[in-house]
Amino acid sequence: xxxxxxxxxxxxxxxxxxxLFLVAAGLSLIFGVTRIVNFAHGSFYMVGIYLxxxxxxxxAGSIGFWPALxxxxxxxxxxxxxxxxxxxxxIYHVPELFQLLATFALALVIKDVALYLWGPEELLGPRAxxxxxxxxxxxxxxxxYDLFLIVVGPVVxxxxxxxxxxxxxxxxxxxxxxxxDMVAAxxxxxxxxxTSVFALGAVLAGLGGxxxxxxxxxxxxxxxxxxxxxxxxxxxxxxGSIPGAFVAALLIAELKAICIWLGxxxxxxxxxxxxxxxxxxxxxxxxxxxxxxxWGLLGRPPxxxxxxxxxxxxxxxxxxxxxxxxxxxxxxxxxLPFVTAGSPYVTVLAIDLLVAALLAAxxxxxxxxxxxxxxxHAAYFGLAAYGAALLVxxxxxxxxxxxxxxxxxxGAFALLFGWFAVRLSGVYLAMLTxxxxxxxxxxxxxxxxxxxxxxxxxxxxxxxxLADKRTYYLFTLALVVAGVWLLRRVLFSPFGMAMRxxxxxxxxxxxxxxxxxxxxxxxxxxxGAVAGIAGALFAFSKGSIxxxxxxxxxxxxALVMVLLGGVQTLAGPIVGAVSFTWLxxxxxxxxxxxxxxxxxxxxxxxxxxxxxxxxxxxxxIARLPRSLR
Amino acid sequence: MSAxxxxxxxxxxxxxxxxxxxxxxxxxxxxSGLGKSFGGVRAVDGIDFxxxxxxxLALIGPNGAGKSTTFNMVNGQLRADRGSIRLQxxxxxxxxxxxxxxxxxxxxxxxxxxxxxxxxxxxxxMALLSADQHVYRLFARASAHRxxxxxxxxxxxxxxxxxxxxxxxxxxxxxxxxxxxxxxAHNPTLLLMDEPTAGMxxxxxxxxxxxxxQLVVERGMAxxxxxxxxxxxxxxxxxxxxxxxGRLIAGGTPAxxxxxxxxxxxxxxxxRTFEKKAPVGEGSR
Numbered sequence: 024x025x026x027x028x029x030x031x032x033x034x035x036x037x038x039x040x041x042x043l044f045l046v047a048a049g050l051s052l053i054f055g056v057t058r059i060v061n062f063a064h065g066s067f068y069m070v071g072i073y074l075x076x077x078x079x080x081x082x083a084g085s086i087g088f089w090p091a092l093x094x095x096x097x098x099x100x101x102x103x104x105x106x107x108x109x110x111x112x113x114i115y116h117v118p119e120l121f122q123l124l125a126t127f128a129l130a131l132v133i134k135d136v137a138l139y140l141w142g143p144e145e146l147l148g149p150r151a152x153x154x155x156x157x158x159x160x161x162x163x164x165x166x167x168y169d170l171f172l173i174v175v176g177p178v179v180x181x182x183x184x185x186x187x188x189x190x191x192x193x194x195x196x197x198x199x200x201x202x203x204d205m206v207a208a209x210x211x212x213x214x215x216x217x218t219s220v221f222a223l224g225a226v227l228a229g230l231g232g233x234x235x236x237x238x239x240x241x242x243x244x245x246x247x248x249x250x251x252x253x254x255x256x257x258x259x260x261x262x263g264s265i266p267g268a269f270v271a272a273l274l275i276a277e278l279k280a281i282c283i284w285l286g287x288x289x290x291x292x293x294x295x296x297x298x299x300x301x302x303x304x305x306x307x308x309x310x311x312x313x314x315x316x317x318w319g320l321l322g323r324p325p326x327x328x329x330x331x332x333x334x335x336x337x338x339x340x341x342x343x344x345x346x347x348x349x350x351x352x353x354x355x356x357x358x359l360p361f362v363t364a365g366s367p368y369v370t371v372l373a374i375d376l377l378v379a380a381l382l383a384a385x386x387x388x389x390x391x392x393x394x395x396x397x398x399x400h401a402a403y404f405g406l407a408a409y410g411a412a413l414l415v416x417x418x419x420x421x422x423x424x425x426x427x428x429x430x431x432x433x434g435a436f437a438l439l440f441g442w443f444a445v446r447l448s449g450v451y452l453a454m455l456t457x458x459x460x461x462x463x464x465x466x467x468x469x470x471x472x473x474x475x476x477x478x479x480x481x482x483x484x485x486x487x488x489l490a491d492k493r494t495y496y497l498f499t500l501a502l503v504v505a506g507v508w509l510l511r512r513v514l515f516s517p518f519g520m521a522m523r524x525x526x527x528x529x530x531x532x533x534x535x536x537x538x539x540x541x542x543x544x545x546x547x548x549x550x551g552a553v554a555g556i557a558g559a560l561f562a563f564s565k566g567s568i569x570x571x572x573x574x575x576x577x578x579x580x581a582l583v584m585v586l587l588g589g590v591q592t593l594a595g596p597i598v599g600a601v602s603f604t605w606l607x608x609x610x611x612x613x614x615x616x617x618x619x620x621x622x623x624x625x626x627x628x629x630x631x632x633x634x635x636x637x638x639x640x641x642x643x644i645a646r647l648p649r650s651l652r
Numbered sequence: 653m654s655a656x657x658x659x660x661x662x663x664x665x666x667x668x669x670x671x672x673x674x675x676x677x678x679x680x681x682x683x684s685g686l687g688k689s690f691g692g693v694r695a696v697d698g699i700d701f702x703x704x705x706x707x708x709l710a711l712i713g714p715n716g717a718g719k720s721t722t723f724n725m726v727n728g729q730l731r732a733d734r735g736s737i738r739l740q741x742x743x744x745x746x747x748x749x750x751x752x753x754x755x756x757x758x759x760x761x762x763x764x765x766x767x768x769x770x771x772x773x774x775x776x777x778m779a780l781l782s783a784d785q786h787v788y789r790l791f792a793r794a795s796a797h798r799x800x801x802x803x804x805x806x807x808x809x810x811x812x813x814x815x816x817x818x819x820x821x822x823x824x825x826x827x828x829x830x831x832x833x834x835x836x837a838h839n840p841t842l843l844l845m846d847e848p849t850a851g852m853x854x855x856x857x858x859x860x861x862x863x864x865x866q867l868v869v870e871r872g873m874a875x876x877x878x879x880x881x882x883x884x885x886x887x888x889x890x891x892x893x894x895x896x897x898g899r900l901i902a903g904g905t906p907a908x909x910x911x912x913x914x915x916x917x918x919x920x921x922x923x924r925t926f927e928k929k930a931p932v933g934e935g936s937r
Contacts, residue, residue, distance in 0.1 A: 335768075335769040336769070336818060337769060337770055337771045337774065337818050338769075340795070512790075512791055513790050513791070515793060515794060515795070516789055516790050516791055516792055516793070516794055517781045517786045517787055517788075517789045517792055517794045517797065518787060518788055518789060518790050519794065520770070520774065520777075520778055520781065520794040521778065521781070521782070521787045523767065523769055523770065524767045524770065524778050526769075527766075527767040527768050527769050527770070528765045528766065528767055528768070530761065530765050531761070531765035531766060531767065531831075531834070532767075533748070533749045533750050534727070534749055534750070534753060534758075534759050534761075534765070534835070535750075535753060535778065535779040535782045535783075535834060535835075535837070535838070536750045536753045536754055536782040536783070536787075536838070537750065537778075537782050537787055538750060538787075542787065545788075
């Protein structure tokens with residue numbers, strides 16, 4: 024821990040901050056104007072590296088290294104413009120969650136296209152000509168290229184500032200960021216403004232990627248990693264604020280650098296590994312900022328949205344038709360393992376479907392009637408799974424007790440995280456729940472002594488009387504049906520009505536004596552606890568548990584299930600979970616490119632059936648003559 | 653001049669008998685020395701007024717006079733910087749809107765706020781559930797709660813026939829009626845209405861205010877409302893108080909206010925109210 028070591032780490036941090044800023048600035052710009060949270064932004068960054076690799080390989084000889092990099096960035100810009108014209112223009116009017124889902128699907132597609140074009144191996148580009156050496160600072164070597172990157176960040180910030188304040192286009196962008204309806208009312212052609220902003224954002228991400236070529240290999244894994252980091256930077260800096268993105272990128276990159284420099288520190292007899300903190304430090308910063316300054320460091324409180332989510336139809340208690348279908352379905356599922364005795368895999372898959380259905384139903388409970396779009400719901404699923412596994416393995420409790428206690432574990436964590444989350448709303452709430460999910464994941468991933476680290480825990484088997492898969496299936500079925508019934512029952516109770524009321528109009532709810540935050544806080548905890556039942560069932564069905572069960576990717580799977588089925592219908596999450604899990608299973612077994620297939624299907628659904636599968640079915644039923652319903 | 657413009661220090665002495673001796677009934681709401689600043693702007697600058705039970709009091713004034721600020725301080729959405737707001741002797745400043753509601757104050761919003769995804773009936777039932785402290789019941793059936801009482805309330809505002817429709821489908825005038833029923837579900841002693849007729853057609857306006865008047869009479873409830881439309885104010889208010897640039901400049905019956913020189917000046921514009929030194933006339937402090 025010397026001063027020169029600190030200096031080198033700080034410089035490293037600055038170089039990292041530049042790249043982070045380029046990606047985040049594009050994301051922030053796009054969000055500011057179009058209000059789209061672009062999940063595919065990390066993919067633009069990834070494509071930037073790959074395109075730069077190909078451009079340098081084929082064109083560096085003729086046009087030179089640097090023009091080839093710039094060309095790659097412009098190529099990403101063209102891709103961005105195409106995406107905007109072909110996809111996003113069709114979904115500006117749909118609720119923001121569907122936009123998220125669509126851009127998420129786009130990320131899946133882009134990843135598989137990259138896999139097809141460039142293959143699964145990592146590709147390492149050449150060193151930058153003229154900057155391949157290193158510079159000596161206080162007796163330590165520092166790569167010259169990183170010094171160059173340090174300069175790039177502020178230069179791009181300056182150029183963006185000039186563009187936004189000195190040009191007519193920039194004025195329009197700033198005006199649209201403040202009030203895009205007003206800009207439209209003034210007769211500005213929004214279509215081209217949006218396309219150009221999206222293309223510029225993509226160029227910035229592509230440039231960030233292209234400039235990484237001499238430093239790190241192109242790989243298929245960087246997209247999710249990058250989008251996570253860029254989201255955090257944008258939220259910390261304030262959505263839509265470019266200077267905010269710069270400050271946040273610096274702050275986060277430097278904090279990481281300091282954590283690496285501190286390494287292992289002995290404080291009062293405890294060994295604290297600061298270098299391990301790097302996995303969560305950005306999420307800790309984000310959580311702290313969102314709690315103290317919910318609009319980010321340099322952001323402004325958002326103006327009241329003029330197109331909030333579509334109004335739901337009143338919930339009706341299940342009619343005779345619905346009851347009959349449910350009963351037939353449960354009966355059919357009860358006999359399922361016995362009629363498919365010849366193919367035991369069906370039972371295994373059916374357990375997965377049931378667990379997914381309960382997870383999706385619990386997320387829908389929070390998202391739909393509660394109006395809280397959680398992006399970290401898998402945390403409660405995973406924490407309960409770990410809780411159950413630890414109760415059996417370390418505390419020596421019987422399985423039955425572990426399953427009974429697991430939802431309480433999840434509910435307790437949901438109470439803790441939810442207390443902070445319900446203070447926010449919209450995208451900010453989504454990001455805070457994502458941060459909590461990531462923090463929970465990182466702790467489980469690193470706490471080798473208790474959670475088994477990246478290997479997870481094994482030997483989590485059910486009690487002997489449930490050892491047979493078919494019996495375990497029936498046990499799962501019973502608990503899942505009970506869980507779904509419980510959630511439905513609560514939705515029709517005074518508490519459930521207060522949840523919906525608080526979502527519809529917090530002002531009115533407050534004016535008739537309802538403590539909206541408290542109601543939503545408890546709802547969050549109930550949703551978390553029910554996800555915990557699903558988590559415990561999952562752990563015992565697999566016999567093992569790994570950190571993946573609470574990873575953000577799992578949270579997003581759950582989100583996709585809910586949206587696929589339809590947020591506005593109670594049957595939606597079940598339909599969505601079953602179709603998603605079945606699709607995932609079928610597609611993944613039959614093609615190498617399951618992600619692209621999945622992404623394509625999601626895109627078709629978003630474009631054609633924005634109300635989800637169950638929502639669409641409900642519409643069809645509503646068209647039937649009354650006597651048939 | 654009415655009690656509305658008495659010196660604040662007289663009321664601030666909190667000698668209840670002082671103001672009451674001259675009044676037939678004890679005031680329901682007593683506001684004294686109320687003030688609120690935003691940055692350097694004194695939006696409301698030490699105002700005093702009170703409302704008697706069963707009284708329909710209109711708070712009027714030109715744009716930027718401080719009507720909304722005053723209104724939002726009374727219902728708890730804004731916290732006052734100074735002064736006091738007492739409901740039957742109990743201080744309201746510092747209480748959350750829902751706590752003020754519990755003390756018997758209902759309110760309607762300038763842009764009507766109802767629960768769009770609930771039916772008309774459920775909107776009222778929600779308010780009844782809250783009034784009965786059933787909000788945290790997890791397993792009861794909400795739609796079975798005091799259905800008849802909810803329907804009776806809807807009948808009072810003329811919305812019983814549409815009880816089962818989703819609130820999101822209603823015409824705006826009807827949404828305002830539903831909101832009124834929701835606001836009255838816990839039998840408030842004081843109803844606060846922020847521009848109750850904004851966005852309504854002339855005929856609807858008079859119908860809504862006639863309905864409000866009828867409810868005031870039936871229930872002995874008091875109403876404080878802000879309003880831009882002078883014909884509504886002069887036709888339906890018992891008493892009117894006038895705000896201009898954060899201060900009360902006049903108070904009295906609609907007839908008195910109509911002929912009040914200061915009010916005419918503010919509304920019909922000599923322009924002098926917008927100068928630094930407004931002439932000190934009758935009713936100003």
